[in-house]
Amino acid sequence: MGNGTWRIARSRGGAHLPLVIVAALAVALILIGKAQSSLFDRARADIMDWMRPTLVATRAPMEGVGRWLGSIGEIFVVYQENLRLKEENARLRQWHNTALVLDDRIKRYQLLLHAVPDPVLSSIVARVIGRASHPFLQTMILDAGKANGVKPGQAVADQRGMIGRVFLTGQRTSWVILLTDLNSRIPVSVEPNTDQAIMAGDNSPMPVIETLARGVQLKDGDQVVTSGDGDILPPGIPIGVIVTDGSRYRVALFADQTTAQDVQILDFKQKPEHLPTASQNDLPVTAAGLAPAAPAASQGLPPPQLQPVMPKPVFQPSATPQAQSAPSADDSDNDVPNAGDQ
């Protein structure tokens, strides 16, 4: 630290830009960045694509050093940690079985109720090659981009829960704004009452619950998941649990976004609700009790004249063959849930 131990150069030389001009450039850059952020974002994505191999190459050795340094303290507690993990594993196995049974039951109920199926979720696994942890900024760089199908707005999660969402994509890299970042705002739902709220980051480890409906009381331990409002994020991704902080509610995140190395980028595809393919039996003519049109009708013959159709009596003598095919009132209640609409 002995700055006074050598001679100090007095001159910067004549070829350098004056300080005033450089300061003006910095201010101009801020203003241009504020006015035309997309311009800078494109440049940033291109530069990051170019720098990607360097970041990937430096990641491995530095990660090794980081793990080694992090494991020094763990050596002394490895035995207790092992016992704790065994106990936790046994408990989780029980929960796993319970979850499988419940999952099957939910699927059966959905089938019975003709419920709209859950949206299809596919995912891309990406590695974290950069992470900015600054006082006003919490971002991450992933080694997957447009070429891998990554799009801005997609949710990023690790095996425990959501971490953030993609806000910028290059060809081979993408940027993630973490849930704890000051500018992160996502719609969430708090179980078990599915109270809707906005979760906002404030650069602390636990984001804040904002814009909760008046009078709603949350409890410590209530689970927070994505609500899926606005079709931006898939609903139901686990985020964390509620922790009361004075008069506010915060969310203790499941995912450890500061140590996650491999993450999933969730590709949320809202499945379009296709109508079922019409079969011969579904045609209105058939439903009205008439025979389906002959194939010859489509071969240039004049269209058939519409005849008034007399409504069928609900109850037919059992001897007639038509009556055997007609469902009884009870049957129609059970098998045709939307009969009232017809």
Next chain:
Amino acid sequence: MERMGGVIGGKFFSNTIPVLLSLLGVAITNLPFSILGSWIPSPMYALMPIYFWCLVRPDLMSPGWAFAIGVIHDILSGGPPGIWAASFVATYAVIDRQRDAFAGLSGWGALLGFATAALVACTTQYLIYSLYWWRLMPVSGSIKEFAVTSLLYIPVAFVLAWIHHRFVGPLRSEF
């Protein structure tokens, strides 16, 4: 002739060391892990070479380089453009005006000198962010960043001093 080429090559190499070390600082700051723990902001490693060589060799660490290093920091960190650049340039301006006072410090005084520079950088960042988003930002993060950067300057300064003596210092034939 070969000797002359070697001297020119060596000089070029030594002249780029301050900038290269600053860029290394930018890279380390934005690497995907922190040896200091999860919730302590990354120290401003890039500021250390800027401060050091702005004092002892301002010809190798010009305002333009401080600006360029800041821009690269902005790109890598993913934040709004120009904030790190403005922060480094503001710090450079303070060091430049008070060079004699800073350069005469040694020991804990030198640490205090760097802490002043770090304080300028953190304050500039805080003010710009508050203006940029038009709201008062929480100060706790800036305080942590300032503290951790100032403390880490102690070991880093020894490394920088050694590099300066070993690679940059001996080639200062013009002084």
